[in-house]
Amino acid sequence: MTATKNTILTHQEIQHKIRRIAYQIYESNVSEKEVILAGIDSNGYLLAQKLKATLDEISDITTVLCKVIIDKKHPLEAVKTSLKEEEYTNKSIVLVDDVLNSGSTLIYGVKHFLNVPLKQFKTVVLVNRNHKKYPVKADFKGISLSTSIKEHVEVILEGDTYEAFLQ
Incomplete structure (x- = not known):
């Protein structure tokens, strides 16, 4: 049996989100x-x-990128960031991920x-799957989607065409 690919967000829809x-x-x-x-x-x-890129276009707020590296196979290992703690202390942080599953x-x-004092903390996901195992929510989300546990959401944000689909 082959897995079917059902598009849930097209390139244009992702850009709008x-x-x-x-x-x-x-x-x-x-x-x-x-x-x-x-x-x-x-x-x-x-x-x-x-x-x-969009925030830089629509606002005069300085936006700083920070890469957050989490070992998903060993999540209790230390989380690494591309910024030092003092660079985001007492700042507004928005944590961004593509899909919120568990x-x-x-x-x-x-x-x-949470190890440092912050002014404000918000979360963003493009696709919220509504299968939360932990009491965490996305403050801003592109789309909420009810799926079965067996289904998988794939998001492609590289290249010329973005896409989110369900397998």
């Missing part, structure tokens, strides 16, 4: 001079890059940033 989420980030940080976009490696970071990746990312 990114723009809408960027405006939501801007609205929740309108009084800030700087916002840290912390993208979870790898697709979360790609999404953060796209959000940064919530484990997001919760470990959130836990890491």
Whole structure:
């Protein structure tokens, strides 16, 4: 039996979602001079890059990218970031990932940033699957999707055509 690929977001729809989420980030940080976009490696970071480009276009807020590296096979290992703690202390942080499935990746990312005082902390996902194992939610999401546990959501944010599909 072959897996079928059902497109849930087209390139244009993803671009619209990114723009809408960027405006939501801007609205929740309108009084800030700087916002840290912390993208979870790898697709979360790609999404953060796209959000940064849109935020730079629509606002005068300085946006700083931060890569968040979480070992998904060993999530209790230390989380690594491309910025030092003092670079995001007392700043507004937006943690970005492509898909919120069980919530484990997001919760470990959130836990890491709780070690330092922050002004504000928000979360962004492109696809929220509603299968949370942990009490974590996305403040801003592109789409909420009810799926079965056996289904898999794949998001492609590289190349000329972006796509999100269900397998």
